[in-house]
Amino acid sequence: MSRTNDVYILAAKQISVQPPLTDEWMDAPVRYDAPCARAIDPDYRQHFAPNVARRLGKILKRAMLTSRQAMAASGVANPDAVVTATGLGCIENTELFLDALVREGEELLKPTCFMHSTHNAIGSLIAIDARCHGYNSTCVHKGISFECALDDAFAQLGSNRIQTALVGAHDEMTPSYFALLKRTGYLGHAPNGFSGEVALSMMLATTPGDSALCRLRGVELEYNPDAETLQKTLGRMLQSAQCSLEEVDAVMTGVSGLPSNDRVYASICPELLPNKKQLRYKHLFGESYTAPGLGVYAAAVCLCRQRIPAHLFVGGQSGEQRGVRHILCYNHFEGKNHSLILLSACGK
Amino acid sequence: MEELILQLKQEIIKVLNLEDVKPEDIADDAPLFGEGLGLDSIDALELIVLMEKMYGIKLQDPAQGREIFKSIRVMAEYIHANRSK
Numbered sequence: 289m290s291r292t293n294d295v296y297i298l299a300a301k302q303i304s305v306q307p308p309l310t311d312e313w314m315d316a317p318v319r320y321d322a323p324c325a326r327a328i329d330p331d332y333r334q335h336f337a338p339n340v341a342r343r344l345g346k347i348l349k350r351a352m353l354t355s356r357q358a359m360a361a362s363g364v365a366n367p368d369a370v371v372t373a374t375g376l377g378c379i380e381n382t383e384l385f386l387d388a389l390v391r392e393g394e395e396l397l398k399p400t401c402f403m404h405s406t407h408n409a410i411g412s413l414i415a416i417d418a419r420c421h422g423y424n425s426t427c428v429h430k431g432i433s434f435e436c437a438l439d440d441a442f443a444q445l446g447s448n449r450i451q452t453a454l455v456g457a458h459d460e461m462t463p464s465y466f467a468l469l470k471r472t473g474y475l476g477h478a479p480n481g482f483s484g485e486v487a488l489s490m491m492l493a494t495t496p497g498d499s500a501l502c503r504l505r506g507v508e509l510e511y512n513p514d515a516e517t518l519q520k521t522l523g524r525m526l527q528s529a530q531c532s533l534e535e536v537d538a539v540m541t542g543v544s545g546l547p548s549n550d551r552v553y554a555s556i557c558p559e560l561l562p563n564k565k566q567l568r569y570k571h572l573f574g575e576s577y578t579a580p581g582l583g584v585y586a587a588a589v590c591l592c593r594q595r596i597p598a599h600l601f602v603g604g605q606s607g608e609q610r611g612v613r614h615i616l617c618y619n620h621f622e623g624k625n626h627s628l629i630l631l632s633a634c635g636k
Numbered sequence: 637m638e639e640l641i642l643q644l645k646q647e648i649i650k651v652l653n654l655e656d657v658k659p660e661d662i663a664d665d666a667p668l669f670g671e672g673l674g675l676d677s678i679d680a681l682e683l684i685v686l687m688e689k690m691y692g693i694k695l696q697d698p699a700q701g702r703e704i705f706k707s708i709r710v711m712a713e714y715i716h717a718n719r720s721k
Contacts, residue, residue, distance in 0.1 A: 338654075338655065338656050339674055341655075342652065342653040342654060342655060343653065343678070392689075396685050396688055396689045397685070398651075398682065398685060399678055399681040399682060399685070400678060400682065403678075
């Protein structure tokens with residue numbers, strides 16, 4: 289598919305374990321010691337009529353609110369496409385429905401929980417709320433769900449099929465699912481990072497408008513690549529963006545504190561991205577299937593504000609970095625799925 | 637009957653997640669659908685499930701709901717006359 293359009297991130301809004309709907313984490317991040325943190329919810333009564341809110345689970349309220357705010361901030365009232373990423377979907381409602389299924393002997397099931405127990409309930413609800421009758425897709429690919437959604441929107445925007453796309457990353461964590469992850473050793477064992485929740489909505493467009501956060505220059509995904517393949521993919525993406533590796537200011541990684549996760553970055557980054565400063569975001573936002581969306585969001589905010597706070601640097605840095613032009617987001621899931629996303633400051 | 641009406645109001649508030657509504661806010665004779673509480677067709681399904689689960693009443697014809705769910709009082713009277721638990 290040939291590219292004809294530039295792609296911009298016009299706005300991004302989050303509800304996560306950091307203060308909701310703000311970028312306060314840049315200067316005053318909330319720190320967590322617990323192995324599992326739930327999102328900090330805003331007062332939804334300020335945003336939804338009671339008859340609208342009463343039927344929605346938390347993930348749906350979060351998705352709707354971040355979407356509305358991303359649309360308001362970008363001035364795009366009716367996006368051409370809604371592309372949603374979720375690893376677990378509406379897991380809370382799914383659990384309620386399945387529990388009732390077992391408890392009631394597959395009878396007397398609650399219709400609301402049933403309707404909201406599907407993964408694409410999130411994207412559907414956003415589209416209904418936004419009156420968006422265009423392309424609507426939900427990517428459910430565990431730890432690369434967000435990258436798949438972003439890739440989908442990026443390809444369609446770049447090839448002029450659409451002009452605006454609302455891309456979301458939404459996941460919640462329930463006590464029972466967390467208990468399962470803890471049993472597998474994936475989460476919940478200090479100091480292996482912590483589990484968080486994510487609701488992120490970002491508006492992408494082919495024109496920057498008045499206040500785009502940054503430019504999205506490239507999205508690449510590879511399955512089980514060797515070092516040479518990854519090197520070639522990075523080279524191809526940089527070439528397409530007419531950007532050299534030397535120009536990249538820093539690399540946003542998914543370093544989380546989990547040894548099996550961080551080992552992959554430690555083995556790949558020195559050769560693939562020599563002498564590049566590494567950033568992290570999972571120490572602030574926690575781990576979840578769609579956490580990589582928050583890495584892109586954090587990088588976009590840094591590019592917009594032209595500074596990277598000291599607390600984002602892996603290994604620490606004495607002061608913040610100013611004058612940021614390009615940030616490469618490099619993420620992997622279980623060492624098999626790898627993604628490279630290049631973001632640039634507007635006008636670069 | 638008054639006890640059943642109160643219990644019914646409490647259950648409806650719980651099942652339909654009417655967070656800001658208290659039992660005393662629901663008038664016994666006020667319409668449940670359209671005006672009044674402003675319930676809709678999905679709520680009707682929830683009420684059908686509630687009737688069966690709480691009182692053992694299985695509505696054979698969903699159209700019956702239109703009459704039975706007219707108000708809390710009508711609903712309570714139907715339950716009183718037909719409950720099996």
